[in-house]
Amino acid sequence: MSNPEIPAPKPQDASVSIVSSQADLDPKDRPLLDMADWCRQRGSLVVLKSGTILTVNPAAREVQNCKIMMVNRGMRPGKVLQATPEFIALLLASAEQVQEDSDTARVVDVSTMSSQQQRLRQLVQEAVAANVSDIHIEVRQEVAKIRFRKYGELYLHAEWFSRLAREVAAVAFNKETDHATAHFNPLIPQDASMPILISGQEVRLRLASLPAHGGFDVVMRILGVGDAATGVTLEELGYTSEQVYIIKRAVQMPHGAVLLSGPTGSGKTTTLSSCMRLVRDTRKVYTIEDPVEKVVDTVTQVPVNTDKDDRSFASFGRAALRMDPDYIVLGEMRDEDTASVMIRAAITGHLVFSTVHTNSAIGVIARLVDMGISPSLLSDTNVLVSLIxxxxxxxxxxxxxxxxxxxxxxxxxxxRWQQVFGDKVSSIYARGPxxxxxxxxxxxxxTVVAEVIWIDEPGRQFIQKLDMLGWHQYLRSQGWQSYRDRTLALVTEGILDPFDAEGIIGEISLISEDKGFDYRKIADELQHHHLPT
Ligand SMILES: [Zn+2]
Structure with a gap:
């Protein structure tokens, strides 16, 4: 049994002390289930997801055998660390527990699947169990990194040999997606939607790939899990009671448009389904979605395949208008065609909900004008009701x-923060250990950080003139809270780390856009306070 890929055993690094608890390791680095049975038979070593091998004796022959086993199974052996026998026994016992849980949960007959298909299922299952929102597979020449995104941040989940990752990515696109006709080609960007049965429940994932230097990336977004719990109210999502009041008022309007904006992955779909729960069941709701992410039983959900023109958002939206609707939910406005369906639905007496990518509520107007909708149409009293x-x-x-x-x-x-928050700085908290x-x-x-605008008569006049600055000043004079205000409020309530807040709204200091960016203050700030670098 010789394999040229196996590095020769290295003498143990004297500077590394003996690992005795999880505190000596990356907290996310748990035992690798694939190798757990093999390790349990030996009892003196355990393999972690990162590829790290913990062993009682790094010089033992078993360590070398373990590396060979890993390579044969498509894994890349990592560091070898000496650990206490007690800690190794503890890790092996915890892996057994996890394994039992997942074995009983397995419903699909895995015997007919290829090992790559099983590997894909296992990966998705691990991600769902850890409540992550996205799986990033970063395939490069030798190694592929598998990273998970949870609560908006990425962490390393595992490292694979790139060959295995290439095979799993290909099997996902070619065998598991809804329209598994396209052949996976890592040299061009591709996207698809994939249903996978986990513990008897269908989990939907949206796949996207992009070529990269030395390989490619595949990102799998897990739809309908993670933060997107079902049945949550707008308050539970993080909307203030004032904002919920405005949204409820909007949902009761007989016609018009409620437009929800935000960056990708900002939970717009969850907010939309919470809005739909506010609709009385004597009303007929059609939702046009790409794909259907969460099943809401009181509405008719229409799946769209945007790869095919004849089944586009716009044509399905037009078709839904002929189906005697009260409410229409257009999953996303991407072009003039969908935007004009939104306008037509609103002026023909329906309440329409849709989403659009912008960086502020006011920014929705510029985006719609970009799509070719005229300001006079947008300021029509029958069109816009509320912008979120x-x-x-x-x-x-x-x-x-x-x-x-x-x-x-x-x-x-x-x-710097002392200056902005004054006495309130004592109620501000930061990330702990x-x-x-x-x-x-x-x-x-x-939590959601939001801004909600009710379109009133003065607002319509600002839209007609495309005077966004004037509108913003008017809103502030009316006591309106921007998402920047909401972010700062969460900081002073001790809910949000001010560093995380600066990641959302930029530097928190007295030099602000709102009061006019004051260039003279920069020198002063630099002298007396520390600006972020
Ligand atoms: Zn904690």
């Missing part, structure tokens, strides 16, 4: 968050 913008912000774990003044790494920014309750993520899920 939302983003997601990570919430601090309440069990391990620390007062911002105590967080040593953040002293640099303290004087991570604890049991938050599984060392430092976070406790995410």
């Amino acid at each position: 913008f939302q983003r997601l912000a990570p919430k601090l774990c309440p069990h391990c968050k620390v007062p911002v003044a105590e967080a040593a790494a953040q002293h640099d920014a303290m004087s 991570g604890c049991k309750q938050c599984h060392r993520t430092q976070l406790a899920g995410r």
